[in-house]
Each structure stands twice: as C-alpha cells, then as structure tokens.
Amino acid sequence: MQEVITGKILSGWLAPHPPHLVYAENPKQNAPKSRGGWETLRHAYQACRTSLKQKKPDVIIVHSPHWQTVVGHHVLCVPRLKGLSVDPIFPHLFRYEFDLSVDCELSQAIYDEGRASGLTMLKMEKPDFRVDYGTIVTLHMMNPDWDIPVVGISANNSPYFYDDDIAQDQMLRLGEATRRAIEKTGRRAVLAASNTLSHLHFSKEPNPDLPEDMSREHIFSQGQYEWDMKVIDMLREGDLKSYFDCLPRYMKETFAEVKAGSLTWMLSAMGMPKTGAQFHGYGSVIGTGNAVMEWDLEATS
C-alpha cells in the first residue's frame, strides 16, 4: 500500500543570526538593553513575522552554524528546552532566557531519514543543553512569541576540515531527508537557514562603549558587498545553477557563512525551487553581509 503523504514545506527563509539584532530590539528575554540599531535588517524580519502569523505552520526547522558538530548531523530531541543562553562571543549583547518546545516526533523522523540516506545522525537528548545563540536569534527574529514548536539541526563542520564539496553534498542529502521527514509526519513546516552571507568582519569593536553606534557600521569591504549583491541577485532570479557554480569562490573570497551548509540544506529540502526568492532586506553587522530572503512555496504552487 502506498504511503500517504500529507506534510509540506510552506516557505523557507534565509534568516541570519547576529545577536545584535535581538540586542537592538530590547525584548524582555534579553538582559542587555540598547538604543536600537540595525533597523534595516530588523524591519526585514517583520515580513517574516507577518507571514508566520498568516501561514500558522506546525513547526519551524532551523539549521544553525553556531551549533557546530564534529561527528555527523545532530537534531534537538528534548520536548522542552529552557535556560539562559549567553553568547560566548558577544556576552555584553546577548544573555537570553529561552524557552522552546521541540517537535521531537519530527526530530526523530529527520534522524531516521538522514540515517536512511547514509548520513551520520545523532539525537541530542540532554535536557540541560544550552541552545546556541544562532538558533535562538534566528527563531526570535522570526517568531518572538515562541508559540510554534521548533526543530534545531546542527551544522556538521566538515567544510572547515575537509573541502567544500564534501559537506555541501551532505547538506543536499540532509535537505532531502528533512523534506521526506516533513512529508511523512504530515507537518506544515517553515524552514530557516541561519546564515550570514559574506562573513569577513571587524577584528575589534568599532565603538566598545556603544555597540549600536550606527555611524561606525559598514560592510567589511567593497568586494564583499559586490559578492553579496551578485549572490542575492541570483537567488532573487531563481538562478540556483549560477549560485552553486560560484559558491566555492564566494565562500573562499568572502568567508561566506553559507559554507556551514544551512542555505544548501534549505534549498535542497525545498527541491531547488526554480522561482526566485523575495528579498526583504540587507544590512551589515560588524562588517558581515546579511540578507533576509523568503521562498514562499505556497504562493508558487
């Protein structure tokens, strides 16, 4: 008897995670307070928040480069994770009380499908686990109400040890496994690739006394900016062939964080959509290039 497939991916978001965005917003969960800043990116995320309220997905699945794992791909698999996440790099900006519900049935399905694809998969089942700031920032910026269950997936760090192709190949398979898991569990899912684009950044704080000093914020270099614009154009036009063709060079020349595989995972899960992404905004954070972009698969279908 043929398996009934009911689940689907509603949309996918390129959803970068600089903790500065949460800091600038001053939510009650975050201890440090600011005078604002990085509004272009924060306003771009507003489109995501509105979309999620309309679509009412069952789950948000986020792939985070800041949960970096050496052995395989890990999924959060604890029903509720709660605690204080202090960013080890920016503790003065991000000390966030998180409380999230994990869709463990879907986590298990992603784990199973990944293993069936020949990937090394592990389930993180420790209730005291401190969720990484990449996962939390992306999820907060998408859905500050935290009223949608989530699944967190780690970024296997093979690209930093081996070569770009090995890991991107794994991310393609992980994306397909994620899609099958969504379909088999009947979930209406939204995906989040928690990736910055170009990732060369300042090596000192421009203004340590006022991190949100926007007079000191700018892209790291003109070359980096031009690369980001080229890549954004390809994604807007749905020209994924050109994007993947230039990806190794882009990663090499701008240290692009897409190297961690989140965007590749998401594009693969979405079946490499031919239609272009909707661009909501671009901005730099300590010199890195960040874009908020949306693939609305429901609108496309």
Add this chain to the structure above:
Amino acid sequence: MMPNDKIIYAWVPGLPHLLRPDLNDGYRKLAQACRDLGSEFKRQGVSRILFYSTQWLSVLGQSVQARSRVSGLHVDENWYDIASLNFDFEIDSALVENLIVNSRQAGFQVRTVDYEGFPIDTGTIVANALLNSSGIKTAMYSCCVYSDYAETVKIGELAANAAMKLDGKTAIVAVSGLSGRYFTEVIDYKSDGIRDQKDDQWNQKLLASMNEGLWQNVASMRDDYIRSTKADMGLKALAFLEGAGACRPGRRLITKAYGAIYGTGAAVMVGA
C-alpha cells in the same frame, strides 16, 4: 628573578573524554598525567592557575574572565553523551586586574567578562577538573581567532608579566590539542587512535623537539606541522607558552603522556 622561579608551565588537552577513563586506556593515562600534574602544583604551593584554552574563542579583541565566582553545569555541544560537566571556579581578582592592565598597555582591546551563565568552555572545565582538586584560584584568558602567532606570543608575554607581579607561584596552563584531525564518524572508543599515521609522526617529532628544548627545530617545523596536521587553533597554545617564557633557551616541555582523543593528538606536558 627568572620567570620559572614563580611560574610553572603546562600544556594539557581539554576534551571531555578524559573524564571518562573507563572508555579507553589512553584517556585514562592522559587523565592520570593531568592529575599527577595537579598534585605537583599542590606540592609546589601554586597560588593560582591561569588557563589559556583554545576552546574559549573571542573574535573582537581579547577577553578575560572577571567574575569572582563562576559555577554551573555545562553540557558540551558535541560530546554531551560522554559527560555533563559541573564546574566551580574561584577567580583570582588580582591576576585578572593585572591581565587587563597589561593587555591595554600593550595596545589590545580587551573585554572583561562578568556575566551570570557565561558558558565556560569545555577545555577549561576539563583541565580544571583534573588539575585542580584543591580549589586553587584561577584566571582565564580567551583565544582570539584573529590574533596570529606573533600576536599570541605577545599575549603570553603580558600574561606572564601579570603573574610575575603577584606573590606566590602561578601555573600557566595552555589547554589545547596537537593534530586536529577528528574522526567524523561514530567510533568505538576502545578503538580510538591518531586518525592519520602522518599526524602521529608529526606529533612525535614536535614533542621530541620540545622535550629536548630544541626551540629552533620547533620554529622550523611549526608552519609545516600546522598545515599538515590541521593543528588545533594553529598552535596558539605554543605561541602563548612561548611568550610566557616556556620556550627560552635551556627550558623544555616534557611529555608526561601522549595519546589520541577521537583521532586528534593529545599530550600532557610540563615545563622544565
């Protein structure tokens, strides 16, 4: 006074496998060597331990832990199935102050870290658990990703000078691995070993030169070693110890134990 009258140098691994000696005899040997080193600290009346762990990363300048007491439970993001790590550090405020002053005088941007819930890195927690059973005060200096070898040497130097200004002995401990090539599949811990035979040969060569105090040899092979073995954080641990004075003529770093942790190279070394 020569620095070694007041400073003891050490280099230890910082992966949580060492807290599970039941998993592999090599882990047990490395852990025991750390404990023996801790006993030596106690015997010599060490007043404080300064940790430089290549797992505490900073990217915008340097960071110094400044909270007077840091305690909690840490679950490692990779090795959560092996160990949940309880920690409790008392910080030596005088050394912290000196580290900050010296760093700023040397022109480094340095941030003090004084936050509840700050995630102390796995390396520092593991090293402290094995070396410091008697609750010796500690200090922690971050490993800045963008400080190159030469800059890290300067940081080691200012750290040693910060310790020298204080009464009593300071143990300067670099927490880091050697060759950095992990197994990327799930392995049976009993079968752990250096992932690549060439890595093992490189590690042995480096250790032999350090054991003999042949610092010119070490300097000559350093870049090749880093490139060939994907050395942990580009051997910043060595740079830090070099700056702190551990690699001066006549001094040596003696290997007390050497082994593998999930394919990577690991050694317990003490200055002599």
